[in-house]
Structures are given as C-alpha cells and as structure tokens.
Amino acid sequence: MLSTLIYRSRLCSAMRADDFDLLIRKARVRNASLNVTGILLFDGSHFVQLLEGPPQAVEALFDTIQRDPRHGSVVRLLRDQGPFRRFEGDQMAMIDLREFEAARVPSLILDKMKKQARLAASDDRVARILTWYALTRETRLIADGDDGAGWRFEADAALPEPGLGAEQAYQFALQPIVEPMRRVISSFEFLIRGPSGGSPQELFSSVPPDQRYRIDLESKASAFRLASRLHLDDIKLSVNLLPMSLVADPSAVDFLVEQIAGCGLSPRQVIVEITEEEAIVNQGDFGAAIERLRRAGIGVAIDDFGAGFAGLSLLADFQPDKLKIDRKIIQNIHSDGPRQAIVRAIVEVCAALGITPVAEGVERVQEWRWLQAAGVERFQGYLFARPALNGVPAVRWPRRSGGHRGS
Numbered sequence: 001m002l003s004t005l006i007y008r009s010r011l012c013s014a015m016r017a018d019d020f021d022l023l024i025r026k027a028r029v030r031n032a033s034l035n036v037t038g039i040l041l042f043d044g045s046h047f048v049q050l051l052e053g054p055p056q057a058v059e060a061l062f063d064t065i066q067r068d069p070r071h072g073s074v075v076r077l078l079r080d081q082g083p084f085r086r087f088e089g090d091q092m093a094m095i096d097l098r099e100f101e102a103a104r105v106p107s108l109i110l111d112k113m114k115k116q117a118r119l120a121a122s123d124d125r126v127a128r129i130l131t132w133y134a135l136t137r138e139t140r141l142i143a144d145g146d147d148g149a150g151w152r153f154e155a156d157a158a159l160p161e162p163g164l165g166a167e168q169a170y171q172f173a174l175q176p177i178v179e180p181m182r183r184v185i186s187s188f189e190f191l192i193r194g195p196s197g198g199s200p201q202e203l204f205s206s207v208p209p210d211q212r213y214r215i216d217l218e219s220k221a222s223a224f225r226l227a228s229r230l231h232l233d234d235i236k237l238s239v240n241l242l243p244m245s246l247v248a249d250p251s252a253v254d255f256l257v258e259q260i261a262g263c264g265l266s267p268r269q270v271i272v273e274i275t276e277e278e279a280i281v282n283q284g285d286f287g288a289a290i291e292r293l294r295r296a297g298i299g300v301a302i303d304d305f306g307a308g309f310a311g312l313s314l315l316a317d318f319q320p321d322k323l324k325i326d327r328k329i330i331q332n333i334h335s336d337g338p339r340q341a342i343v344r345a346i347v348e349v350c351a352a353l354g355i356t357p358v359a360e361g362v363e364r365v366q367e368w369r370w371l372q373a374a375g376v377e378r379f380q381g382y383l384f385a386r387p388a389l390n391g392v393p394a395v396r397w398p399r400r401s402g403g404h405r406g407s
C-alpha cells in the first residue's frame, strides 16, 4: 500500500542557507529510514512537499511536521492512495524556487519524476497540485491567516432577558452574526426552541408532519414579537423557514408582512433564511414565493450552503442577499486545502454577484483568521457567541494583544 500526501506550510523562523541545508540533509536521512520519498518545493518562506510511502510512515511524518515549530500554517492539500511512487529511490527531491523562473518550474518537477509518472502527469492530480502551488507562490492564493495567538477575546455585557411574554407561543434562542473587525453585530438569528428549550429538531419531530409547515410559519410571529420587545434597533433579524413553509400556504408571505408590521418592525430589517432540508418540490411555486418576499422588501439568505440540497443549482437559480456557508465546510478550514479552495471560490462567486458571504459555526480563532484573510467579513459561531434563550447573549470581541509581531 502506498499513500501520497501533499501539504504546504510557512517557514516560521528566519533560516540561513547552511541551516536550511542541514535541515534538508536530516530530513532526507529520516525519510529514507521511513521509506518515504517525494519532492520539496521551497521559495524562501513557504514549503510545498509531497510525501509518498507506506500509509503509517506518511501519517507519522506529517504528524511530526504539524508539531514542528518551524512549520506554521500547515495545510493539507491532498491525501490519496496510489499505485506507484512518482519520485525516485532514496532521496527526497528538492527545488529551490528562488533559483528558477516560475514558468520553468513545471518542467523541472516533471524532470524529477520517474518515467512512468512523467508519462501519466498530464492527467495526474498530484502533478497538477504541485505545479499550481509552484506557479502561484507569493500570491493571494497562498495567503494565510495568522495562527490566532496574537488575539484575545473580551466579552461585552449580555442584555437582560426580558422574560417570556405571556402571549408568546414559541421560544427562540438568539445568536448574533458579527463583523468582528468593525466590532458590530450585523444581525441576530432567531433559532426556534421547544417549550422546555429543546432543539428545533426535537420541536418539529414532536408535531404531526402535516402541521409542520404551518407551525414553522406561525412561529415566526413569536420571533417578531420577541424582536420588538428586545428593541434591537437597527440590527437585523434572521428567521429560518423551510422552502415548503413558504409554498404550502399561498398567503405565507402576506402573513409574514402583517406580523412584521404588527410588531412595529420594518420588512427591511428581516431576513428569511431558506433551510433546504428537503429538495424543493415545486420550483415554480418556490420561485414565486421568493419574488413575493423580494417585493415586500424582506431579505433572503441561502442557509447551510454546501450541505445537502443547498448547493450550486439553488444559487444558479436565485441569488440571495446572503450566503451562509455551512459549518461542515468551515470546520478546520485553517488546515484543510480542499475546504480552502472551495471557500475561496465561494467568496469570489459572492463578490461577482453582490452577495454577502457569512461563515457559520466558527469555533476556533485560526478558522476566523483564515476566513478573514480570504475575504469573509461576517461570522456566526461559538467563538463569538452562543445562542441565548429569549435574550441577547454577550459577544466576545477579538482584540490584538500587545507585543504581537504581526504575520
């Protein structure tokens, strides 16, 4: 069995030429003893390395590299199984990118490959990844966040819970969506809760299926009432609706508009997040409901983008104000090459379409730093605030700590 792994990283300490030679010589001895071959590209500040060998040896070596303080921002670009080694025998091949024009690098990489691999290279993902990173070095494509160490978080005060209004049939937990660099809350998401604070899943599974859409829609009246009692001022509020909750009842949008007005709110303060747990059955009716929301001045967001049905074809058919990137894509983004490539592309699509991207489920400082460097400015997640039942939670705002040397 042969596994292949490509990662990239940033050199953390300044290194003189002879230090570097020594590092390479030691690494070659270690790799040879593990029966690991491959190639290392270095441009003076970044590494891209391919490791190939027995799966356990490759994993163990990558583990060591991730813990090595000389490597920062270690990002896995590929993990694959392959039928044969691409690089020769007992030495780790090495290219110092500073010595060559970028355009020559692809052929240099090919020259180092075994003949069998060279012949297959034009269809080989491994060869393409190496070439891509060699050619795009020093560009925004390998820009990284910092490691998060230079930031500390300070919580502001939570607003006192107003107490459940007697007339409020449904409870909601509020979670802010924040713009940390401007230190503003852009909106609160109203997440429905069961009578004793249970999850949305619990609540919806406790009602008969044929009541689900009606309850989903009607519960929003409680959300608007809570919003008006909390005096959220200019902060927007997001509510979740299944697409079918907007379609099943032809007067659904009129109901929302009435309830919004009845609570003294403006439709422009409200965003409807479409949570697509099930395929949209009737495209025509769904499109018409979206148009009614737009005409009423209500904002629209695609929720959980990249999970389940909330994918590219929904985005191709209709362009929302906001695109919320699903937590599963955000998780560990700072060390995950495929996720980084996907999110960069989403950010670019959003920019071209005038859509605001929002990252969901941000839990780690490094995730936030990477996303911020990639151009995402709005965030939701436990890192900044957990949902608060019927109230406004404290937000943890990041601040640069003193003495940080920057990245």
Ligand code: C2E
Binding pocket: 175, 190, 191, 192, 199, 200, 201, 216, 219, 239, 240, 241, 242, 273, 275, 303, 304, 327, 360, 361, 362, 363, 380, 381, 382, 383, 387
């Ligand atoms: P969602 O709209 O994607 O809401 C975000 C969910 O992720 C919330 O779970 C929130 O508590 C959780 N979350 C936020 N930040 C983090 C984080 O950093 N890490 C982790 N692990 N989780 C985080 P919740 O409240 O259980 O809601 C689950 C889903 O239920 C929502 O996902 C939404 O799809 C649905 N939902 C909520 N309210 C309603 C509603 O009124 N109607 C409908 N149809 N669905 C709703």
Ligand code: MN
Binding pocket: 189, 240, 273, 275, 303
């Ligand atoms: Mn949502």
Ligand code: MN
Binding pocket: 303, 304, 324, 326, 360
């Ligand atoms: Mn979501």
